[in-house]
Amino acid sequence: MTAETENDTERLRELITRARVVLWDFDGPICRLFAGHSAERVAAELVEWLEGRGLHGLLHESERGTADPHVVLRAVDLRHPDSDLVAELEERLTHEELRAVPLAMPTPFADPLIRTWTGVGARLAIATNNSPRVVRSYLEDRHLLDCFRPHIYGRSQDLQYLKPNPRSLHRALNAMGAAPSSALFIGDAPTDCQAAHTAGVPFLGYARNGRKEKLLQDAGATVIVGSLQPVLEILWSAPRPGAD
Structure with a gap:
């Protein structure tokens, strides 16, 4: 369901006001990374390579x-795990992501x-399947890096830990000393929802269509x-995290 009815708005308000730690997926909730640099073309070029x-x-097929x-x-990782082929392919994808920024x-x-x-005292982190180099580049360009630093957890060459594996969420929570129930994860993909469920973190879905x-x-x-x-509007009217 979407947060359109009064009941849905109250559920959304509860998610937001309870969150002391906010974990974000990157491509989707924060930006459309491939808005001007086609993901389909990048995928095709990886296949061609x-x-x-x-x-x-x-x-x-x-x-x-x-x-x-x-x-x-x-x-490729499924068929050749931990190989030089996977490492080179991952680096090629990172290069294309950086070009997209x-x-x-x-x-x-x-x-x-x-x-x-950030201003009302919540702590923020990124948990993404994109390269952390790409995330830092984008956030720095938008003057947002300090809102997340140093809590950016993204793709490595150990691809078994991509979402829906919850490792990036666990890393963020452990580094911040936060319980899953005190957090909120914002994502736009089924793998985000699955990772949040596995980690025991409340989930807010963002769907642009x-x-x-x-x-x-x-x-x-x-x-x-x-x-x-509506998330921003609720936050404007909500008490600071930890306030009575």
Whole structure:
């Protein structure tokens, strides 16, 4: 369900006001990383690079036609875990993500929401399947890095820990000394919802269109917003974390 009815708004308000630690996915809730640098083209170029090395048969047909570069990366890691091939492919993806940063589109209301949450005393962290180098580059460009530093937990070459594995969430919570119940995770993908559920962290889904909303609903998300504006408005009217 979306946070449109009075009951849904109250559920959203409860999620926000209880959170002392806010964990964010990156690509989606904070920005559209590939808004100006097509993810589909990046995925196709990774496939072409593999085929140029004589590895056409390494991917299934659906994997060769994917619009998601992470699908290609996961597929190769599944068949050649901990290999130099995976390491080189991951570095190529990181390079393309870095190229996408200057053209990334900020998610509406994300910047003021981040600054407001920081200003009222909440602690923020990133838990993402993107490269932490990419996250830091984007946040620095937006003058938001200090809101998260040093708590940025992203993709490494050990790809078994990509979400839905909850490791990035666990790392953030452990580093901040926070209980899962005191946190909130904001994400836009089913893997985000699954990771939050496994980690025991309350989840807020962000869906910029109906397709993403349906995917989140199917993954078990019960509070979903189509805009971060109501989150910001609730935060403006809420007491500071820890206040009586």
